[in-house]
Amino acid sequence: MPLRQAHREIEKLKDALAYAEAIIDAIHEPLVVLYPDLTIRNANQKFYKTFKVAPEKAEEKLIYELDNGQWNIPELKIFLEKTLRTKTSYNDYEITIPFKKIGKKIMLFNARKIIMGGEKKPMILMVIEDVTDKKRYEQQAEKEKNILAENQRLQDISRQKDDFISMASHELKTPVTSIKAFAQLLEQDFADLGNTNAAKMLSRMNLQIVKLTSLIGDLLDISRIAGGKLQYHLSYFDFNEMLQDTVREMQLTTKIHTINLSLIEAPPVFGDKDRISQVLTNLLSNAIKYSPRADTIDVSTCIDEEFIRVCVRDCGIGIVKEKQDKIFQRFFRVNGAKEDTYPGLGLGLYISSEIIKRHGGCISVKSNKSRGSTFCFKIPVEGS
Ligand code: ADP
Numbered sequence: 001m002p003l004r005q006a007h008r009e010i011e012k013l014k015d016a017l018a019y020a021e022a023i024i025d026a027i028h029e030p031l032v033v034l035y036p037d038l039t040i041r042n043a044n045q046k047f048y049k050t051f052k053v054a055p056e057k058a059e060e061k062l063i064y065e066l067d068n069g070q071w072n073i074p075e076l077k078i079f080l081e082k083t084l085r086t087k088t089s090y091n092d093y094e095i096t097i098p099f100k101k102i103g104k105k106i107m108l109f110n111a112r113k114i115i116m117g118g119e120k121k122p123m124i125l126m127v128i129e130d131v132t133d134k135k136r137y138e139q140q141a142e143k144e145k146n147i148l149a150e151n152q153r154l155q156d157i158s159r160q161k162d163d164f165i166s167m168a169s170h171e172l173k174t175p176v177t178s179i180k181a182f183a184q185l186l187e188q189d190f191a192d193l194g195n196t197n198a199a200k201m202l203s204r205m206n207l208q209i210v211k212l213t214s215l216i217g218d219l220l221d222i223s224r225i226a227g228g229k230l231q232y233h234l235s236y237f238d239f240n241e242m243l244q245d246t247v248r249e250m251q252l253t254t255k256i257h258t259i260n261l262s263l264i265e266a267p268p269v270f271g272d273k274d275r276i277s278q279v280l281t282n283l284l285s286n287a288i289k290y291s292p293r294a295d296t297i298d299v300s301t302c303i304d305e306e307f308i309r310v311c312v313r314d315c316g317i318g319i320v321k322e323k324q325d326k327i328f329q330r331f332f333r334v335n336g337a338k339e340d341t342y343p344g345l346g347l348g349l350y351i352s353s354e355i356i357k358r359h360g361g362c363i364s365v366k367s368n369k370s371r372g373s374t375f376c377f378k379i380p381v382e383g384s
Helices: 003-028 045-050 061-067 074-085 132-192 196-226 239-251 271-291 350-359
Strands: 031-034 040-043 089-099 104-113 123-130 235-238 256-262 268-272 296-304 309-312 362-368 370-378
Touching: 003 350, 031 045, 031 362, 061 074, 061 271, 074 089, 074 104, 074 123, 074 196, 074 235, 074 256, 104 296, 132 196, 196 309, 235 239, 239 256, 239 271, 268 362, 271 350, 350 362
Parallel strands: 256 296
Antiparallel strands: 031 040, 031 123, 089 104, 104 123, 235 268, 296 309, 309 370, 362 370
Protein backbone atom coordinates (compact mmCIF):
# COMPACT_ATOMS: atom_id res chain seq x y z
CA MET A 1 0.00 0.00 0.00
CA PRO A 2 1.45 3.38 -0.96
CA LEU A 3 2.46 5.54 2.01
CA ARG A 4 -0.08 8.28 1.32
CA GLN A 5 -2.93 5.78 1.18
CA ALA A 6 -1.71 4.17 4.44
CA HIS A 7 -1.76 7.63 6.08
CA ARG A 8 -5.29 8.19 4.89
CA GLU A 9 -6.36 4.80 6.32
CA ILE A 10 -4.72 5.65 9.66
CA GLU A 11 -6.53 9.03 9.71
CA LYS A 12 -9.80 7.23 8.97
CA LEU A 13 -9.17 4.78 11.81
CA LYS A 14 -8.32 7.64 14.19
CA ASP A 15 -11.56 9.38 13.20
CA ALA A 16 -13.52 6.17 13.79
CA LEU A 17 -11.92 5.74 17.21
CA ALA A 18 -12.61 9.36 18.17
CA TYR A 19 -16.17 8.92 16.94
CA ALA A 20 -16.64 5.72 18.99
CA GLU A 21 -15.16 7.34 22.10
CA ALA A 22 -17.39 10.40 21.68
CA ILE A 23 -20.42 8.10 21.53
CA ILE A 24 -19.30 6.20 24.62
CA ASP A 25 -18.81 9.47 26.49
CA ALA A 26 -22.21 10.76 25.44
CA ILE A 27 -23.98 7.65 26.78
CA HIS A 28 -26.10 8.50 29.79
CA GLU A 29 -25.32 5.39 31.81
CA PRO A 30 -21.95 4.55 33.37
CA LEU A 31 -20.03 2.34 30.97
CA VAL A 32 -16.72 0.55 31.42
CA VAL A 33 -14.56 -1.59 29.11
CA LEU A 34 -12.63 -4.41 30.77
CA TYR A 35 -9.70 -6.42 29.44
CA PRO A 36 -10.16 -10.22 29.55
CA ASP A 37 -8.23 -10.29 32.86
CA LEU A 38 -10.81 -7.81 34.22
CA THR A 39 -8.52 -4.80 34.40
CA ILE A 40 -10.19 -1.59 33.35
CA ARG A 41 -9.29 -0.47 29.84
CA ASN A 42 -11.32 2.74 30.03
CA ALA A 43 -14.70 4.12 31.10
CA ASN A 44 -16.95 7.00 30.12
CA GLN A 45 -17.35 10.32 31.97
CA LYS A 46 -20.63 9.20 33.50
CA PHE A 47 -18.85 6.22 35.11
CA TYR A 48 -16.18 8.41 36.72
CA LYS A 49 -18.75 10.95 37.84
CA THR A 50 -21.23 8.44 39.24
CA PHE A 51 -18.69 6.43 41.20
CA LYS A 52 -16.59 9.43 42.10
CA VAL A 53 -13.28 7.98 40.85
CA ALA A 54 -10.61 9.71 38.78
CA PRO A 55 -9.69 8.04 35.42
CA GLU A 56 -6.03 7.66 36.49
CA LYS A 57 -7.12 5.73 39.59
CA ALA A 58 -9.23 3.36 37.52
CA GLU A 59 -7.58 2.69 34.18
CA GLU A 60 -5.28 -0.32 34.03
CA LYS A 61 -6.43 -1.36 37.52
CA LEU A 62 -8.30 -4.58 38.26
CA ILE A 63 -11.99 -3.83 38.67
CA TYR A 64 -11.93 -5.58 42.05
CA GLU A 65 -9.25 -3.13 43.27
CA LEU A 66 -11.25 -0.08 42.25
CA ASP A 67 -11.94 2.41 45.04
CA ASN A 68 -10.21 0.42 47.79
CA GLY A 69 -11.76 -2.90 46.78
CA GLN A 70 -15.39 -1.77 46.98
CA TRP A 71 -16.19 -3.63 43.76
CA ASN A 72 -14.69 -6.81 45.12
CA ILE A 73 -18.00 -8.51 45.79
CA PRO A 74 -18.94 -12.14 45.14
CA GLU A 75 -22.03 -11.34 43.07
CA LEU A 76 -20.07 -9.16 40.66
CA LYS A 77 -17.47 -11.92 40.28
CA ILE A 78 -20.21 -14.41 39.45
CA PHE A 79 -21.67 -12.00 36.92
CA LEU A 80 -18.36 -11.32 35.17
CA GLU A 81 -17.44 -14.99 35.07
CA LYS A 82 -20.81 -15.85 33.60
CA THR A 83 -20.35 -13.11 31.01
CA LEU A 84 -16.93 -14.42 30.02
CA ARG A 85 -18.34 -17.92 29.75
CA THR A 86 -21.47 -17.05 27.75
CA LYS A 87 -21.28 -16.45 24.08
CA THR A 88 -22.14 -12.82 23.58
CA SER A 89 -23.96 -11.00 26.34
CA TYR A 90 -25.49 -11.02 29.79
CA ASN A 91 -28.44 -8.78 30.64
CA ASP A 92 -30.06 -7.11 33.63
CA TYR A 93 -28.12 -8.67 36.49
CA GLU A 94 -29.11 -6.87 39.69
CA ILE A 95 -26.52 -6.34 42.39
CA THR A 96 -26.73 -4.26 45.57
CA ILE A 97 -23.42 -2.61 46.36
CA PRO A 98 -22.75 -0.71 49.58
CA PHE A 99 -20.53 2.09 48.14
CA LYS A 100 -18.72 4.19 50.71
CA LYS A 101 -18.84 7.42 48.71
CA ILE A 102 -22.35 7.27 47.25
CA GLY A 103 -24.08 4.94 49.68
CA LYS A 104 -25.90 1.66 49.15
CA LYS A 105 -27.07 1.35 45.54
CA ILE A 106 -29.02 -1.17 43.54
CA MET A 107 -27.28 -1.55 40.18
CA LEU A 108 -28.39 -3.28 37.02
CA PHE A 109 -25.44 -4.74 35.09
CA ASN A 110 -25.55 -5.41 31.35
CA ALA A 111 -22.49 -6.79 29.59
CA ARG A 112 -21.37 -7.56 26.02
CA LYS A 113 -18.27 -9.41 24.93
CA ILE A 114 -16.36 -7.56 22.25
CA ILE A 115 -13.50 -8.88 20.15
CA MET A 116 -11.03 -6.10 19.28
CA GLY A 117 -8.18 -6.21 16.77
CA GLY A 118 -6.15 -9.39 16.78
CA GLU A 119 -6.98 -10.18 20.42
CA LYS A 120 -8.10 -13.76 20.91
CA LYS A 121 -9.74 -13.19 24.23
CA PRO A 122 -12.77 -10.93 24.30
CA MET A 123 -13.07 -7.71 26.23
CA ILE A 124 -16.14 -6.90 28.26
CA LEU A 125 -18.26 -3.83 27.68
CA MET A 126 -20.28 -3.27 30.82
CA VAL A 127 -23.16 -0.79 31.25
CA ILE A 128 -24.28 -0.10 34.80
CA GLU A 129 -27.67 1.39 35.52
CA ASP A 130 -28.48 2.82 38.94
CA VAL A 131 -32.01 1.55 39.64
CA THR A 132 -32.05 2.43 43.35
CA ASP A 133 -34.69 5.17 42.99
CA LYS A 134 -36.74 3.11 40.55
CA LYS A 135 -36.70 0.14 42.95
CA ARG A 136 -37.56 2.36 45.90
CA TYR A 137 -40.44 3.83 43.93
CA GLU A 138 -41.63 0.31 43.01
CA GLN A 139 -41.39 -0.80 46.64
CA GLN A 140 -43.24 2.34 47.75
CA ALA A 141 -45.93 1.75 45.11
CA GLU A 142 -46.23 -1.86 46.29
CA LYS A 143 -46.54 -0.69 49.91
CA GLU A 144 -49.20 1.85 48.92
CA LYS A 145 -51.06 -0.84 47.01
CA ASN A 146 -51.00 -3.07 50.10
CA ILE A 147 -52.17 -0.19 52.32
CA LEU A 148 -55.04 0.53 49.91
CA ALA A 149 -56.01 -3.17 49.90
CA GLU A 150 -55.86 -3.23 53.72
CA ASN A 151 -57.96 -0.04 53.88
CA GLN A 152 -60.51 -1.61 51.59
CA ARG A 153 -60.56 -4.75 53.77
CA LEU A 154 -61.08 -2.65 56.93
CA GLN A 155 -63.81 -0.63 55.22
CA ASP A 156 -65.56 -3.87 54.23
CA ILE A 157 -65.33 -5.16 57.82
CA SER A 158 -66.61 -1.83 59.13
CA ARG A 159 -69.51 -1.94 56.66
CA GLN A 160 -70.31 -5.51 57.73
CA LYS A 161 -70.27 -4.36 61.37
CA ASP A 162 -72.60 -1.42 60.53
CA ASP A 163 -74.89 -3.80 58.63
CA PHE A 164 -74.91 -6.18 61.58
CA ILE A 165 -75.70 -3.38 64.08
CA SER A 166 -78.47 -2.16 61.81
CA MET A 167 -79.97 -5.63 61.35
CA ALA A 168 -79.65 -6.62 65.02
CA SER A 169 -81.20 -3.40 66.31
CA HIS A 170 -84.08 -3.71 63.82
CA GLU A 171 -84.70 -7.28 64.93
CA LEU A 172 -84.58 -6.29 68.62
CA LYS A 173 -86.89 -3.32 68.27
CA THR A 174 -90.16 -5.17 67.61
CA PRO A 175 -90.03 -7.73 70.47
CA VAL A 176 -88.83 -5.11 72.95
CA THR A 177 -91.70 -2.79 71.96
CA SER A 178 -94.19 -5.64 72.59
CA ILE A 179 -92.56 -6.53 75.94
CA LYS A 180 -92.81 -2.87 76.93
CA ALA A 181 -96.52 -2.69 76.07
CA PHE A 182 -97.31 -5.96 77.92
CA ALA A 183 -95.28 -4.91 80.98
CA GLN A 184 -97.19 -1.61 81.15
CA LEU A 185 -100.53 -3.44 80.90
CA LEU A 186 -99.47 -5.89 83.60
CA GLU A 187 -98.33 -3.07 85.87
CA GLN A 188 -101.71 -1.43 85.46
CA ASP A 189 -103.53 -4.74 86.09
CA PHE A 190 -101.56 -5.46 89.28
CA ALA A 191 -102.12 -1.92 90.50
CA ASP A 192 -105.87 -2.31 89.87
CA LEU A 193 -105.87 -5.62 91.78
CA GLY A 194 -104.13 -3.92 94.71
CA ASN A 195 -100.97 -6.04 94.34
CA THR A 196 -98.61 -3.13 94.99
CA ASN A 197 -95.54 -5.33 95.34
CA ALA A 198 -95.93 -6.85 91.87
CA ALA A 199 -96.86 -3.43 90.41
CA LYS A 200 -93.68 -1.95 91.89
CA MET A 201 -91.54 -4.71 90.40
CA LEU A 202 -93.18 -4.22 87.04
CA SER A 203 -92.60 -0.50 87.27
CA ARG A 204 -88.88 -1.20 87.79
CA MET A 205 -88.97 -3.63 84.91
CA ASN A 206 -90.54 -0.91 82.77
CA LEU A 207 -87.70 1.46 83.62
CA GLN A 208 -85.17 -1.10 82.44
CA ILE A 209 -87.19 -1.68 79.26
CA VAL A 210 -87.16 2.08 78.62
CA LYS A 211 -83.36 2.03 78.93
CA LEU A 212 -83.16 -0.95 76.58
CA THR A 213 -85.43 0.80 74.07
CA SER A 214 -83.22 3.88 74.21
CA LEU A 215 -80.08 1.77 73.59
CA ILE A 216 -81.73 0.09 70.62
CA GLY A 217 -82.81 3.53 69.39
CA ASP A 218 -79.19 4.75 69.59
CA LEU A 219 -77.93 1.72 67.66
CA LEU A 220 -80.57 2.27 64.99
CA ASP A 221 -79.65 5.95 64.79
CA ILE A 222 -75.92 5.34 64.29
CA SER A 223 -76.56 2.87 61.50
CA ARG A 224 -78.92 5.38 59.90
CA ILE A 225 -76.31 8.14 60.28
CA ALA A 226 -73.63 5.87 58.74
CA GLY A 227 -75.94 5.18 55.78
CA GLY A 228 -77.00 8.86 55.52
CA LYS A 229 -80.57 7.78 56.27
CA LEU A 230 -81.37 9.54 59.54
CA GLN A 231 -84.66 11.23 58.72
CA TYR A 232 -85.66 14.68 59.91
CA HIS A 233 -89.22 15.97 60.14
CA LEU A 234 -88.82 19.71 59.97
CA SER A 235 -91.37 22.26 61.10
CA TYR A 236 -91.71 25.41 63.23
CA PHE A 237 -92.21 24.52 66.86
CA ASP A 238 -92.39 26.12 70.28
CA PHE A 239 -88.84 25.79 71.57
CA ASN A 240 -89.54 26.51 75.24
CA GLU A 241 -92.46 24.09 75.31
CA MET A 242 -90.19 21.35 73.92
CA LEU A 243 -87.54 22.15 76.57
CA GLN A 244 -90.08 22.14 79.43
CA ASP A 245 -91.67 18.85 78.30
CA THR A 246 -88.28 17.16 77.98
CA VAL A 247 -87.11 18.40 81.39
CA ARG A 248 -90.37 17.27 83.00
CA GLU A 249 -89.93 13.75 81.60
CA MET A 250 -86.29 13.57 82.63
CA GLN A 251 -87.11 14.82 86.13
CA LEU A 252 -89.21 11.64 86.53
CA THR A 253 -86.07 9.51 86.06
CA THR A 254 -84.17 10.91 89.04
CA LYS A 255 -85.01 11.26 92.69
CA ILE A 256 -81.63 12.71 93.65
CA HIS A 257 -81.43 15.68 91.29
CA THR A 258 -83.54 18.74 90.82
CA ILE A 259 -83.44 20.07 87.28
CA ASN A 260 -83.66 23.88 87.32
CA LEU A 261 -84.88 25.67 84.22
CA SER A 262 -83.96 29.24 83.34
CA LEU A 263 -85.38 30.13 79.93
CA ILE A 264 -85.42 33.30 77.85
CA GLU A 265 -88.39 34.00 75.64
CA ALA A 266 -87.50 31.95 72.58
CA PRO A 267 -88.26 32.91 68.98
CA PRO A 268 -89.81 30.16 66.84
CA VAL A 269 -87.37 27.47 65.83
CA PHE A 270 -87.46 25.56 62.55
CA GLY A 271 -86.22 22.02 62.97
CA ASP A 272 -87.02 18.48 64.08
CA LYS A 273 -88.61 18.91 67.50
CA ASP A 274 -88.22 15.25 68.51
CA ARG A 275 -84.59 15.09 67.45
CA ILE A 276 -83.70 18.25 69.38
CA SER A 277 -85.59 16.90 72.37
CA GLN A 278 -83.51 13.72 71.95
CA VAL A 279 -80.33 15.85 72.22
CA LEU A 280 -81.53 17.50 75.43
CA THR A 281 -82.62 14.11 76.80
CA ASN A 282 -79.15 12.77 76.13
CA LEU A 283 -77.41 15.73 77.79
CA LEU A 284 -79.71 15.47 80.81
CA SER A 285 -79.34 11.70 81.19
CA ASN A 286 -75.54 12.16 81.04
CA ALA A 287 -75.73 14.99 83.59
CA ILE A 288 -77.73 12.68 85.89
CA LYS A 289 -75.51 9.64 85.27
CA TYR A 290 -72.20 11.45 85.69
CA SER A 291 -73.11 13.46 88.79
CA PRO A 292 -74.26 10.80 91.30
CA ARG A 293 -73.26 12.90 94.31
CA ALA A 294 -74.75 16.22 93.17
CA ASP A 295 -78.32 17.33 93.66
CA THR A 296 -78.88 19.99 91.00
CA ILE A 297 -78.68 20.29 87.25
CA ASP A 298 -79.24 23.62 85.51
CA VAL A 299 -80.76 24.08 82.08
CA SER A 300 -80.61 27.58 80.64
CA THR A 301 -81.06 29.31 77.30
CA CYS A 302 -79.77 32.53 75.78
CA ILE A 303 -79.52 34.22 72.39
CA ASP A 304 -76.11 34.11 70.77
CA GLU A 305 -76.24 36.29 67.62
CA GLU A 306 -78.52 34.41 65.18
CA PHE A 307 -78.58 31.27 67.34
CA ILE A 308 -80.40 30.11 70.41
CA ARG A 309 -78.06 28.43 72.86
CA VAL A 310 -79.07 25.76 75.38
CA CYS A 311 -76.72 24.83 78.22
CA VAL A 312 -76.92 21.89 80.63
CA ARG A 313 -74.69 22.28 83.68
CA ASP A 314 -73.94 19.56 86.20
CA CYS A 315 -71.69 19.36 89.26
CA GLY A 316 -70.47 15.87 88.53
CA ILE A 317 -67.25 14.02 87.82
CA GLY A 318 -66.17 16.31 84.96
CA ILE A 319 -63.94 15.44 82.03
CA VAL A 320 -60.17 15.90 81.75
CA LYS A 321 -59.14 18.55 79.20
CA GLU A 322 -57.28 16.14 76.89
CA LYS A 323 -60.38 14.03 76.28
CA GLN A 324 -62.93 16.79 75.82
CA ASP A 325 -62.57 17.05 72.04
CA LYS A 326 -62.92 13.28 71.65
CA ILE A 327 -66.19 12.69 73.49
CA PHE A 328 -68.29 13.57 70.42
CA GLN A 329 -66.69 10.73 68.45
CA ARG A 330 -68.54 7.48 67.87
CA PHE A 331 -68.04 4.90 70.66
CA PHE A 332 -65.66 7.17 72.61
CA ARG A 333 -65.91 6.87 76.39
CA VAL A 334 -63.61 8.79 78.72
CA ASN A 335 -62.96 5.74 80.87
CA GLY A 336 -62.95 3.21 78.06
CA ALA A 337 -65.38 0.51 77.04
CA LYS A 338 -64.90 -1.57 80.18
CA GLU A 339 -66.00 1.22 82.53
CA ASP A 340 -68.91 -0.28 84.46
CA THR A 341 -69.36 2.41 87.12
CA TYR A 342 -71.17 4.50 84.49
CA PRO A 343 -72.62 2.15 81.87
CA GLY A 344 -73.07 3.31 78.27
CA LEU A 345 -72.05 2.74 74.68
CA GLY A 346 -70.42 6.09 73.89
CA LEU A 347 -73.04 6.91 71.26
CA GLY A 348 -75.30 9.61 72.73
CA LEU A 349 -72.98 12.58 72.21
CA TYR A 350 -72.02 11.41 68.72
CA ILE A 351 -75.69 11.18 67.71
CA SER A 352 -76.44 14.53 69.40
CA SER A 353 -73.62 16.30 67.57
CA GLU A 354 -74.80 14.83 64.24
CA ILE A 355 -78.36 16.07 64.90
CA ILE A 356 -77.17 19.55 65.87
CA LYS A 357 -74.84 19.76 62.86
CA ARG A 358 -77.74 18.84 60.57
CA HIS A 359 -79.64 21.80 62.07
CA GLY A 360 -76.76 24.14 61.14
CA GLY A 361 -75.59 24.47 64.75
CA CYS A 362 -72.86 23.12 66.96
CA ILE A 363 -72.37 21.45 70.32
CA SER A 364 -69.53 21.99 72.80
CA VAL A 365 -68.38 21.24 76.33
CA LYS A 366 -66.61 23.09 79.11
CA SER A 367 -65.55 20.93 81.97
CA ASN A 368 -63.12 20.53 84.85
CA LYS A 369 -62.19 17.15 86.27
CA SER A 370 -64.17 16.55 89.51
CA ARG A 371 -65.91 19.93 89.24
CA GLY A 372 -68.66 19.30 86.73
CA SER A 373 -69.43 19.89 83.09
CA THR A 374 -71.46 22.30 81.01
CA PHE A 375 -72.65 21.05 77.65
CA CYS A 376 -74.10 23.65 75.27
CA PHE A 377 -75.64 23.41 71.84
CA LYS A 378 -76.86 26.19 69.60
CA ILE A 379 -79.11 26.19 66.58
CA PRO A 380 -80.17 29.02 64.26
CA VAL A 381 -83.35 30.93 65.00
CA GLU A 382 -85.29 33.41 62.90
CA GLY A 383 -85.86 37.03 63.81
CA SER A 384 -83.38 37.15 66.72
P1 ADP B 1 -72.18 7.17 77.14
O1 ADP B 1 -72.59 8.08 78.24
O2 ADP B 1 -73.22 6.20 76.76
O3 ADP B 1 -70.86 6.53 77.39
P2 ADP B 1 -72.00 9.55 75.47
O4 ADP B 1 -71.70 9.65 74.01
O5 ADP B 1 -73.26 10.17 75.92
O6 ADP B 1 -71.93 8.02 75.80
O7 ADP B 1 -70.79 10.22 76.25
C1 ADP B 1 -69.47 9.91 75.84
C2 ADP B 1 -68.54 10.00 77.05
O8 ADP B 1 -68.42 11.36 77.48
C3 ADP B 1 -69.04 9.25 78.27
O9 ADP B 1 -68.64 7.91 78.25
C4 ADP B 1 -68.41 10.02 79.42
O10 ADP B 1 -67.12 9.52 79.63
C5 ADP B 1 -68.31 11.45 78.89
N1 ADP B 1 -69.42 12.31 79.39
C6 ADP B 1 -70.54 12.64 78.72
N2 ADP B 1 -71.30 13.48 79.47
C7 ADP B 1 -70.64 13.68 80.61
C8 ADP B 1 -70.90 14.45 81.80
N3 ADP B 1 -72.00 15.19 81.93
N4 ADP B 1 -69.98 14.42 82.78
C9 ADP B 1 -68.85 13.68 82.66
N5 ADP B 1 -68.54 12.93 81.58
C10 ADP B 1 -69.44 12.93 80.57
